[in-house]
Amino acid sequence: MLTDDDRALGVRLLAQADALAAFTEEAPALTRTYLGPQHRAAGDCLAGLMREAGMDASYDALGNLVGRYPGAQPDAPVLMIGSHMDSVRNAGRYDGLFGILSAIACVAGLHARGARLPVALEVVAFGDEEGVRFGITLIGSKAMAGAFDPAWLSVRDRDGISLREALVAFGADPDAWPSVDRRARPPIAFLESHIEQGPVLLQEGLPVGVVTAIAGAQRALVHLTGLAGHAGTVPMGSRQDALAAAAEMVLAVERIALARGDVVATVGRLEARPGAVNVIPQDVSFSLDVRSGRDDTRRAAMAEIDAACAAIAARRGIALRREPLYQADAAPCDPRLQACLAQAIAARGLPVRHLPSGAGHDAMAFPALCPMAMLFVRCGNGGISHHPDEILAAEDAAIATRVLADALAGVAGALQAPA
Protein backbone atom coordinates (compact mmCIF):
# COMPACT_ATOMS: atom_id res chain seq x y z
CA MET A 1 0.00 0.00 0.00
CA LEU A 2 1.61 3.35 -0.99
CA THR A 3 1.84 6.17 1.54
CA ASP A 4 1.55 9.85 0.66
CA ASP A 5 5.33 10.06 1.03
CA ASP A 6 5.73 7.23 -1.48
CA ARG A 7 3.46 8.98 -3.96
CA ALA A 8 5.33 12.25 -3.49
CA LEU A 9 8.61 10.40 -4.08
CA GLY A 10 7.35 8.93 -7.36
CA VAL A 11 6.13 12.28 -8.61
CA ARG A 12 9.45 13.87 -7.66
CA LEU A 13 11.46 11.20 -9.52
CA LEU A 14 9.45 11.66 -12.71
CA ALA A 15 9.79 15.44 -12.44
CA GLN A 16 13.56 15.05 -12.12
CA ALA A 17 13.59 12.80 -15.20
CA ASP A 18 11.58 15.43 -17.08
CA ALA A 19 14.07 18.13 -16.09
CA LEU A 20 17.01 16.01 -17.21
CA ALA A 21 15.34 15.24 -20.52
CA ALA A 22 15.78 18.91 -21.37
CA PHE A 23 19.54 18.29 -21.73
CA THR A 24 19.44 17.02 -25.30
CA GLU A 25 21.43 17.54 -28.51
CA GLU A 26 18.45 17.05 -30.81
CA ALA A 27 15.42 18.83 -29.25
CA PRO A 28 12.57 18.05 -29.13
CA ALA A 29 13.95 14.51 -29.32
CA LEU A 30 16.07 13.28 -26.41
CA THR A 31 19.61 12.44 -27.52
CA ARG A 32 22.49 12.78 -25.06
CA THR A 33 25.78 11.24 -26.16
CA TYR A 34 28.99 10.65 -24.25
CA LEU A 35 31.13 13.74 -23.50
CA GLY A 36 28.85 16.06 -25.46
CA PRO A 37 27.85 19.44 -23.99
CA GLN A 38 24.58 17.95 -22.74
CA HIS A 39 26.46 15.23 -20.89
CA ARG A 40 28.17 17.94 -18.85
CA ALA A 41 24.93 19.90 -18.31
CA ALA A 42 22.98 16.84 -17.20
CA GLY A 43 25.91 15.69 -15.07
CA ASP A 44 26.08 19.03 -13.30
CA CYS A 45 22.34 18.81 -12.60
CA LEU A 46 22.77 15.29 -11.18
CA ALA A 47 25.75 16.46 -9.12
CA GLY A 48 23.48 19.08 -7.58
CA LEU A 49 20.94 16.41 -6.62
CA MET A 50 23.75 14.28 -5.18
CA ARG A 51 25.02 17.16 -3.04
CA GLU A 52 21.50 17.91 -1.79
CA ALA A 53 21.38 14.24 -0.73
CA GLY A 54 24.48 14.68 1.41
CA MET A 55 27.04 13.33 -1.08
CA ASP A 56 30.15 14.88 -2.47
CA ALA A 57 30.15 14.52 -6.26
CA SER A 58 32.86 14.69 -8.91
CA TYR A 59 33.69 13.41 -12.40
CA ASP A 60 36.34 10.75 -12.80
CA ALA A 61 39.03 10.68 -15.54
CA LEU A 62 36.57 9.25 -18.09
CA GLY A 63 33.67 11.61 -17.40
CA ASN A 64 31.64 9.32 -15.12
CA LEU A 65 29.96 11.24 -12.29
CA VAL A 66 30.48 9.68 -8.86
CA GLY A 67 28.62 10.70 -5.70
CA ARG A 68 29.92 9.47 -2.31
CA TYR A 69 27.95 8.99 0.93
CA PRO A 70 30.22 7.81 3.78
CA GLY A 71 29.34 4.75 5.83
CA ALA A 72 29.04 4.44 9.60
CA GLN A 73 32.80 3.78 9.82
CA PRO A 74 35.51 5.80 8.02
CA ASP A 75 36.93 2.70 6.32
CA ALA A 76 33.55 1.16 5.48
CA PRO A 77 33.57 -0.91 2.26
CA VAL A 78 31.90 0.64 -0.78
CA LEU A 79 28.55 -0.48 -2.14
CA MET A 80 28.10 0.96 -5.63
CA ILE A 81 24.70 1.76 -7.17
CA GLY A 82 23.73 3.65 -10.29
CA SER A 83 23.27 3.44 -14.05
CA HIS A 84 24.03 5.43 -17.20
CA MET A 85 23.24 9.03 -18.14
CA ASP A 86 23.83 8.79 -21.87
CA SER A 87 21.01 7.89 -24.22
CA VAL A 88 20.33 6.44 -27.65
CA ARG A 89 19.07 8.79 -30.35
CA ASN A 90 15.45 9.90 -29.89
CA ALA A 91 15.39 8.09 -26.57
CA GLY A 92 12.98 7.67 -23.75
CA ARG A 93 13.68 9.62 -20.57
CA TYR A 94 13.96 6.78 -18.05
CA ASP A 95 16.48 4.39 -19.66
CA GLY A 96 19.53 4.70 -17.38
CA LEU A 97 18.32 7.88 -15.68
CA PHE A 98 15.84 6.05 -13.46
CA GLY A 99 18.68 3.97 -12.02
CA ILE A 100 20.62 7.11 -11.14
CA LEU A 101 17.68 9.09 -9.75
CA SER A 102 16.39 6.19 -7.66
CA ALA A 103 19.90 5.63 -6.26
CA ILE A 104 20.20 9.32 -5.32
CA ALA A 105 16.74 9.13 -3.70
CA CYS A 106 17.88 6.17 -1.57
CA VAL A 107 20.82 8.22 -0.28
CA ALA A 108 18.61 11.29 0.22
CA GLY A 109 16.37 9.16 2.45
CA LEU A 110 19.33 8.13 4.61
CA HIS A 111 20.63 11.72 4.71
CA ALA A 112 17.23 13.07 5.76
CA ARG A 113 17.28 10.70 8.73
CA GLY A 114 20.96 11.32 9.49
CA ALA A 115 21.40 7.57 9.01
CA ARG A 116 24.54 5.75 7.93
CA LEU A 117 24.91 2.17 6.66
CA PRO A 118 27.76 -0.25 7.46
CA VAL A 119 28.84 0.47 3.88
CA ALA A 120 29.81 3.67 2.10
CA LEU A 121 27.50 4.29 -0.85
CA GLU A 122 28.80 5.43 -4.22
CA VAL A 123 26.21 6.53 -6.78
CA VAL A 124 27.61 6.41 -10.31
CA ALA A 125 26.19 8.08 -13.42
CA PHE A 126 28.11 6.30 -16.18
CA GLY A 127 28.88 8.53 -19.16
CA ASP A 128 28.73 5.90 -21.87
CA GLU A 129 26.64 2.76 -21.77
CA GLU A 130 24.87 2.99 -25.13
CA GLY A 131 27.97 3.43 -27.29
CA VAL A 132 26.17 5.83 -29.65
CA ARG A 133 29.03 8.28 -30.22
CA PHE A 134 32.08 6.01 -30.56
CA GLY A 135 30.49 2.61 -31.20
CA ILE A 136 32.15 1.18 -28.09
CA THR A 137 29.89 0.66 -25.07
CA LEU A 138 30.11 0.30 -21.27
CA ILE A 139 33.26 2.46 -21.36
CA GLY A 140 32.93 3.66 -17.75
CA SER A 141 31.80 0.41 -16.16
CA LYS A 142 34.38 -1.61 -18.11
CA ALA A 143 37.10 0.82 -17.01
CA MET A 144 36.09 0.33 -13.37
CA ALA A 145 36.32 -3.43 -13.88
CA GLY A 146 39.81 -3.11 -15.39
CA ALA A 147 38.70 -3.80 -18.99
CA PHE A 148 39.41 -0.36 -20.54
CA ASP A 149 41.37 -0.66 -23.80
CA PRO A 150 43.63 2.41 -24.33
CA ALA A 151 43.26 1.82 -28.09
CA TRP A 152 39.73 3.16 -27.64
CA LEU A 153 41.25 6.62 -27.08
CA SER A 154 42.03 6.74 -30.81
CA VAL A 155 38.54 5.75 -31.95
CA ARG A 156 36.84 8.61 -33.77
CA ASP A 157 33.18 9.63 -33.86
CA ARG A 158 31.34 10.44 -37.08
CA ASP A 159 32.75 14.00 -36.97
CA GLY A 160 36.30 12.66 -36.77
CA ILE A 161 36.77 13.60 -33.09
CA SER A 162 38.76 10.98 -31.14
CA LEU A 163 37.75 9.76 -27.69
CA ARG A 164 40.97 11.35 -26.41
CA GLU A 165 40.05 14.75 -27.90
CA ALA A 166 36.48 14.48 -26.59
CA LEU A 167 37.71 13.68 -23.06
CA VAL A 168 40.05 16.67 -23.10
CA ALA A 169 37.27 18.94 -24.40
CA PHE A 170 35.03 17.63 -21.58
CA GLY A 171 37.68 18.55 -19.03
CA ALA A 172 38.50 14.92 -18.25
CA ASP A 173 41.97 13.39 -18.37
CA PRO A 174 42.38 10.57 -20.92
CA ASP A 175 45.83 9.56 -19.68
CA ALA A 176 44.46 9.09 -16.16
CA TRP A 177 42.10 6.34 -17.29
CA PRO A 178 43.92 3.78 -15.01
CA SER A 179 42.67 5.77 -12.00
CA VAL A 180 39.12 4.63 -12.83
CA ASP A 181 40.13 0.97 -12.35
CA ARG A 182 38.62 -0.28 -9.03
CA ARG A 183 40.32 -3.68 -8.90
CA ALA A 184 42.75 -2.60 -6.16
CA ARG A 185 39.82 -1.83 -3.81
CA PRO A 186 36.67 -3.23 -5.37
CA PRO A 187 33.18 -2.39 -4.15
CA ILE A 188 31.48 -5.22 -2.25
CA ALA A 189 28.71 -5.16 -4.87
CA PHE A 190 27.09 -3.19 -7.67
CA LEU A 191 23.29 -2.83 -7.78
CA GLU A 192 21.45 -1.27 -10.71
CA SER A 193 17.77 -0.42 -10.88
CA HIS A 194 16.51 -0.02 -14.44
CA ILE A 195 13.29 0.05 -16.44
CA GLU A 196 12.56 -3.41 -17.87
CA GLN A 197 12.42 -2.15 -21.44
CA GLY A 198 10.09 -5.06 -22.19
CA PRO A 199 6.51 -6.26 -21.58
CA VAL A 200 6.85 -9.02 -18.95
CA LEU A 201 6.14 -7.07 -15.72
CA LEU A 202 3.42 -5.08 -17.48
CA GLN A 203 1.68 -8.23 -18.77
CA GLU A 204 1.86 -9.88 -15.32
CA GLY A 205 0.72 -6.77 -13.45
CA LEU A 206 3.91 -6.53 -11.38
CA PRO A 207 5.68 -3.27 -10.48
CA VAL A 208 9.17 -4.78 -9.99
CA GLY A 209 11.21 -7.87 -10.80
CA VAL A 210 14.60 -9.40 -9.96
CA VAL A 211 16.98 -9.90 -12.89
CA THR A 212 18.58 -13.36 -13.12
CA ALA A 213 21.13 -12.66 -15.87
CA ILE A 214 21.94 -10.14 -18.60
CA ALA A 215 22.12 -11.44 -22.18
CA GLY A 216 25.51 -11.45 -23.85
CA ALA A 217 25.95 -9.33 -26.96
CA GLN A 218 28.25 -8.91 -29.90
CA ARG A 219 28.38 -5.81 -32.12
CA ALA A 220 30.19 -5.27 -35.41
CA LEU A 221 30.23 -3.10 -38.51
CA VAL A 222 30.10 -4.88 -41.89
CA HIS A 223 31.82 -2.95 -44.69
CA LEU A 224 30.96 -3.87 -48.31
CA THR A 225 32.75 -2.64 -51.44
CA GLY A 226 31.16 -3.09 -54.85
CA LEU A 227 31.55 -0.96 -57.95
CA ALA A 228 29.84 2.35 -58.58
CA GLY A 229 28.38 2.84 -62.03
CA HIS A 230 25.79 4.67 -64.06
CA ALA A 231 22.30 3.64 -62.96
CA GLY A 232 21.07 3.93 -66.52
CA THR A 233 23.72 2.16 -68.51
CA VAL A 234 25.13 -0.75 -66.47
CA PRO A 235 23.18 -3.95 -67.29
CA MET A 236 21.51 -5.57 -64.24
CA GLY A 237 23.42 -8.82 -64.76
CA SER A 238 26.85 -7.23 -64.52
CA ARG A 239 26.51 -5.01 -61.45
CA GLN A 240 28.43 -5.14 -58.19
CA ASP A 241 25.75 -3.32 -56.23
CA ALA A 242 26.88 -3.12 -52.59
CA LEU A 243 23.46 -1.98 -51.37
CA ALA A 244 21.60 -4.87 -53.02
CA ALA A 245 24.13 -7.21 -51.41
CA ALA A 246 23.59 -5.55 -48.03
CA ALA A 247 19.83 -5.90 -48.40
CA GLU A 248 20.19 -9.64 -48.98
CA MET A 249 22.51 -9.89 -45.96
CA VAL A 250 20.09 -8.01 -43.69
CA LEU A 251 17.34 -10.49 -44.55
CA ALA A 252 19.77 -13.36 -43.92
CA VAL A 253 20.51 -11.95 -40.45
CA GLU A 254 16.78 -11.85 -39.68
CA ARG A 255 16.19 -15.37 -41.07
CA ILE A 256 19.04 -16.90 -39.02
CA ALA A 257 17.92 -15.28 -35.74
CA LEU A 258 14.28 -16.24 -36.31
CA ALA A 259 15.26 -19.83 -37.03
CA ARG A 260 17.35 -20.10 -33.86
CA GLY A 261 14.67 -18.78 -31.49
CA ASP A 262 16.94 -17.90 -28.54
CA VAL A 263 18.89 -15.27 -30.45
CA VAL A 264 18.02 -11.69 -31.38
CA ALA A 265 19.90 -9.95 -34.19
CA THR A 266 19.47 -6.41 -35.41
CA VAL A 267 20.84 -4.23 -38.19
CA GLY A 268 20.24 -0.78 -36.74
CA ARG A 269 22.28 1.43 -39.02
CA LEU A 270 23.09 1.28 -42.74
CA GLU A 271 25.01 3.83 -44.82
CA ALA A 272 25.36 3.70 -48.61
CA ARG A 273 27.81 5.79 -50.61
CA PRO A 274 28.06 7.75 -52.85
CA GLY A 275 24.31 8.02 -52.06
CA ALA A 276 23.27 9.52 -55.40
CA VAL A 277 19.96 8.53 -56.96
CA ASN A 278 21.53 7.67 -60.32
CA VAL A 279 24.70 5.88 -59.15
CA ILE A 280 25.00 2.20 -58.27
CA PRO A 281 26.11 2.10 -54.59
CA GLN A 282 29.77 1.18 -54.22
CA ASP A 283 30.43 1.35 -50.46
CA VAL A 284 27.96 0.21 -47.81
CA SER A 285 28.45 -0.18 -44.06
CA PHE A 286 25.88 -1.67 -41.73
CA SER A 287 25.85 -2.41 -38.00
CA LEU A 288 25.23 -5.84 -36.52
CA ASP A 289 23.98 -6.49 -32.96
CA VAL A 290 23.58 -10.18 -31.99
CA ARG A 291 22.47 -11.30 -28.51
CA SER A 292 21.52 -14.39 -26.57
CA GLY A 293 21.24 -15.51 -22.93
CA ARG A 294 23.67 -18.31 -23.91
CA ASP A 295 27.15 -17.38 -25.16
CA ASP A 296 27.66 -20.57 -27.19
CA THR A 297 24.37 -19.95 -29.00
CA ARG A 298 25.32 -16.33 -29.74
CA ARG A 299 28.72 -17.35 -31.11
CA ALA A 300 27.15 -20.04 -33.31
CA ALA A 301 24.60 -17.57 -34.65
CA MET A 302 27.34 -15.03 -35.43
CA ALA A 303 29.32 -17.74 -37.27
CA GLU A 304 26.24 -18.64 -39.32
CA ILE A 305 25.67 -14.96 -40.14
CA ASP A 306 29.31 -14.56 -41.16
CA ALA A 307 29.08 -17.58 -43.47
CA ALA A 308 25.84 -16.38 -45.06
CA CYS A 309 27.23 -12.88 -45.68
CA ALA A 310 30.47 -14.27 -47.12
CA ALA A 311 28.52 -16.46 -49.57
CA ILE A 312 26.35 -13.53 -50.67
CA ALA A 313 29.42 -11.31 -51.13
CA ALA A 314 31.23 -13.98 -53.18
CA ARG A 315 28.24 -14.59 -55.44
CA ARG A 316 27.83 -10.84 -56.07
CA GLY A 317 31.49 -9.98 -56.50
CA ILE A 318 31.49 -7.75 -53.41
CA ALA A 319 34.45 -7.32 -51.01
CA LEU A 320 33.43 -7.78 -47.35
CA ARG A 321 35.18 -6.75 -44.12
CA ARG A 322 33.70 -7.25 -40.67
CA GLU A 323 34.93 -4.80 -38.03
CA PRO A 324 34.27 -6.15 -34.49
CA LEU A 325 33.07 -3.36 -32.17
CA TYR A 326 32.26 -5.00 -28.90
CA GLN A 327 31.51 -8.26 -27.19
CA ALA A 328 30.19 -8.97 -23.72
CA ASP A 329 29.38 -12.45 -22.46
CA ALA A 330 26.11 -13.13 -20.67
CA ALA A 331 26.42 -11.88 -17.08
CA PRO A 332 24.80 -13.84 -14.22
CA CYS A 333 23.37 -11.82 -11.29
CA ASP A 334 24.72 -12.82 -7.88
CA PRO A 335 22.25 -15.19 -6.14
CA ARG A 336 22.80 -13.59 -2.71
CA LEU A 337 22.06 -10.13 -4.06
CA GLN A 338 19.06 -11.47 -5.93
CA ALA A 339 17.83 -12.87 -2.62
CA CYS A 340 18.27 -9.41 -0.99
CA LEU A 341 16.12 -7.82 -3.70
CA ALA A 342 13.56 -10.64 -3.52
CA GLN A 343 13.32 -10.29 0.25
CA ALA A 344 12.82 -6.50 -0.02
CA ILE A 345 10.06 -7.06 -2.60
CA ALA A 346 8.32 -9.77 -0.54
CA ALA A 347 8.55 -7.62 2.61
CA ARG A 348 6.31 -5.12 0.83
CA GLY A 349 3.73 -7.84 0.18
CA LEU A 350 4.56 -7.95 -3.54
CA PRO A 351 4.98 -11.11 -5.63
CA VAL A 352 8.61 -11.85 -6.51
CA ARG A 353 9.24 -12.38 -10.23
CA HIS A 354 12.67 -13.34 -11.54
CA LEU A 355 13.39 -12.60 -15.20
CA PRO A 356 16.36 -12.30 -17.58
CA SER A 357 17.41 -9.06 -19.26
CA GLY A 358 17.61 -9.05 -23.08
CA ALA A 359 18.97 -5.52 -22.90
CA GLY A 360 22.57 -4.82 -21.96
CA HIS A 361 23.41 -2.74 -18.90
CA ASP A 362 26.43 -1.34 -17.06
CA ALA A 363 25.94 -4.11 -14.50
CA MET A 364 27.19 -6.67 -17.06
CA ALA A 365 30.72 -5.25 -16.81
CA PHE A 366 30.85 -5.88 -13.05
CA PRO A 367 31.11 -9.65 -12.47
CA ALA A 368 34.84 -9.29 -13.26
CA LEU A 369 35.08 -6.86 -10.31
CA CYS A 370 32.39 -7.70 -7.75
CA PRO A 371 28.97 -9.36 -7.34
CA MET A 372 26.19 -7.50 -9.14
CA ALA A 373 22.42 -7.60 -9.37
CA MET A 374 19.61 -5.64 -11.01
CA LEU A 375 16.12 -4.58 -10.05
CA PHE A 376 13.67 -4.04 -12.93
CA VAL A 377 10.77 -1.65 -12.76
CA ARG A 378 7.71 -1.99 -14.99
CA CYS A 379 7.41 0.21 -18.07
CA GLY A 380 4.04 1.06 -19.60
CA ASN A 381 3.07 1.35 -23.26
CA GLY A 382 3.75 -2.33 -24.00
CA GLY A 383 7.22 -1.96 -22.49
CA ILE A 384 8.49 0.17 -25.35
CA SER A 385 11.96 1.67 -24.85
CA HIS A 386 14.72 3.33 -26.85
CA HIS A 387 11.76 5.42 -27.98
CA PRO A 388 10.17 8.68 -26.77
CA ASP A 389 6.97 6.79 -25.84
CA GLU A 390 8.82 5.06 -22.95
CA ILE A 391 6.53 5.32 -19.90
CA LEU A 392 7.14 4.85 -16.15
CA ALA A 393 4.34 5.26 -13.59
CA ALA A 394 5.11 7.41 -10.53
CA GLU A 395 3.80 4.67 -8.23
CA ASP A 396 6.14 2.10 -9.80
CA ALA A 397 9.09 4.50 -9.58
CA ALA A 398 8.35 4.91 -5.88
CA ILE A 399 7.95 1.18 -5.19
CA ALA A 400 11.21 0.33 -6.98
CA THR A 401 13.07 3.03 -5.07
CA ARG A 402 11.73 1.84 -1.74
CA VAL A 403 12.67 -1.77 -2.61
CA LEU A 404 16.18 -0.67 -3.62
CA ALA A 405 16.60 1.28 -0.37
CA ASP A 406 15.41 -1.71 1.69
CA ALA A 407 17.77 -4.04 -0.20
CA LEU A 408 20.82 -1.82 0.35
CA ALA A 409 20.58 -2.32 4.07
CA GLY A 410 20.47 -6.10 3.57
CA VAL A 411 23.35 -6.34 1.10
CA ALA A 412 26.21 -5.75 3.52
CA GLY A 413 25.03 -8.63 5.74
CA ALA A 414 24.29 -10.93 2.81
CA LEU A 415 27.78 -10.60 1.34
CA GLN A 416 29.50 -11.31 4.62
CA ALA A 417 27.53 -14.56 4.81
CA PRO A 418 29.20 -17.54 3.06
CA ALA A 419 28.05 -17.86 -0.59
Ligand code: HGY
Ligand atom coordinates in the same frame (compact mmCIF):
# COMPACT_ATOMS: atom_id res chain seq x y z
O1 HGY B 1 21.75 -2.02 -26.24
C1 HGY B 1 21.39 -2.25 -25.10
O2 HGY B 1 20.91 -3.32 -24.79
C2 HGY B 1 21.50 -1.18 -24.05
O3 HGY B 1 20.35 -0.39 -24.10
N1 HGY B 1 22.67 -0.40 -24.25
Ligand code: MN
Ligand atom coordinates in the same frame (compact mmCIF):
# COMPACT_ATOMS: atom_id res chain seq x y z
MN1 MN C 1 19.50 1.68 -23.55
Ligand code: MN
Ligand atom coordinates in the same frame (compact mmCIF):
# COMPACT_ATOMS: atom_id res chain seq x y z
MN1 MN D 1 19.94 1.35 -20.20
